[in-house]
Amino acid sequence: AQSVSQHNHHVILSEAASLELGCNYSYGGTVNLFWYVQYPGQHLQLLLKYFSGDPLVKGIKGFEAEFIKSKFSFNLRKPSVQWSDTAEYFCAVILQTGANNLFFGTGTRLTVIP
């Protein structure tokens, strides 16, 4: 079955620590990949996206993600987290052809301790 897996359910880091959140998907076709963020009490917002080209994509607030096709992965990274990065992070996938619905992972809650 098609799915999006986020391995970490809750990550706790101190400020200035480096972050990597895992995301793997299981789709056979060509995909577009996204990371969305949901800050406490706010709606989902796009952090970054990959459609084609350079597999290393940069998003807002210093986040980046690398698409590794052979591993079906799209891990999110940030070299130095801040307290304001505390939020829920969702990886999502959409097939480039066929269905237009976005499939989400279960999310990773990030807590950054000042």
Added chain:
Amino acid sequence: GAGVSQTPSNKVTEKGKYVELRCDPISGHTALYWYRQSLGQGPEFLIYFQGTGAADDSGLPNDRFFAVRPEGSVSTLKIQRTERGDSAVYLCASSWGAGELFFGEGSRLTVL
């Protein structure tokens, strides 16, 4: 406003009642999506509209759930004979196509 607007933001109802949730997408967006998010889970796809028609309703859990978008803009998600298991945050999103989805703040439904 410039974003996706959802009303009501909170709805508390009793088991067995009928509920309507409204979504006003970003002006000009042709695609509209409904998702459901339960506690501790990622958003779960319900239905997708392209214009006025439901292009994919495969995520609707059963026939108590129905959605319309009669003029290709505002959409209403309708839930009949609500059950406690329907309690969740119902998210609406819109887009120009198979690209970035813009989400509303959601309607939190609580069925007592």
